[in-house]
Amino acid sequence: MAPDDHERLARIALTYLTASGDQHIHQQVTTDGAVATYQQTIQVGHGWQRTAHVRRARIALRADTCRSIIPGDPDWPTTLDRLADLTAHTGTGDGRHAPPLALWVTGTADLSTLLHRAVTITGSRAATAYGHHVTTDITTGCAQDGWTVVAGGNFGIDAAAHRAALAADTPTIVIVPGGLDRLHPAAHHPLFDRISTRGLLISEAPPGTEVTRRRFIARQRLLAAVTAGTVLVEAAARTTYPFAAIAAAVALGRPAMAVPGPVTSAQSTGCHLMLRDPRVHLVTNATDVLTHLR
DSSP states (O other), X not given: OOHHHHHHHHHHHHHHHSOTTOHHHHHHHHHHOHHHHHHHHHTOGGGGGGSHHHHHHHHHHHOSSOEEEOTTSTTOOGGGGGGGGOOSOOSSSSXXXXXXXXXXXXXXXXXXXXXXXXXXXXXOSSOOHHHHHHHXXXXXXXXXXXXXXXXXXXXXHHHHHHHHHHXXXXXXXXXXXXXXXXXXXXXXXXXXXXXXXXXXXXXXXXXXXXXXXXXXXXXXXXXXXXXXXEXXXXXXXXXXXXXXXXXXXXXXXXOEEEOOOOTTXXXXXHHHHHTTSTTEEEOOSHHHHHHHHO
């Protein structure tokens, strides 16, 4: 194997062994390289290639359903590297916000092209008719202006954003919390299939990885890091996941935006709380969003 192949294999093996966004592992990989970090992590010396984690990594790399991307590859999203600069707690729940060791991608589109101008739209899974309407309006306007809409594929606001992008005949990107062979929610498989024909599905979790709450929260930092700005359409007061994306966008210095709603709506309470932060911009339509993105 070539040196870069060893590096890729070790990074993939580490994703099976460590938690998403682990700052200590990222710093060690940056300093010592992935191979040395893996050896130190499992403490098996030169027998590292014979471990179960490496066997799983080899199987994953041979799969024809998705491809791996690591730092240094031409289509690696360099905006993710900014996550390494975050030293303060970003609201991601457990403080894990380092760049991913690798990404897995499936779909027909070119990742670099889609992320050249991209915006994240996210929000409540229990979206109201108001939330669906505003999401469709903002997504359609951004898509028509040449922006790729990125979301998490969840029920509610995320799904409304993906569907509006497809209806506008533009690609969209889903960033999922588990492996690309463990897509969540299962009910959205037809939607994910439509997206993959023109857009992309992305995960930092290797194939075979189940969805967990920690991966849900860690995924939010990626939504904020790969795009030029993040829009929160609806969120209840105690919602964790959308808040994490907005907090990461603020920490990264990217435009963080929230849509106000009726003061009587529980699904807009979280947006109103976010808007108390002067770093979060109030937006009501696509024109407002595009103004901040530019």
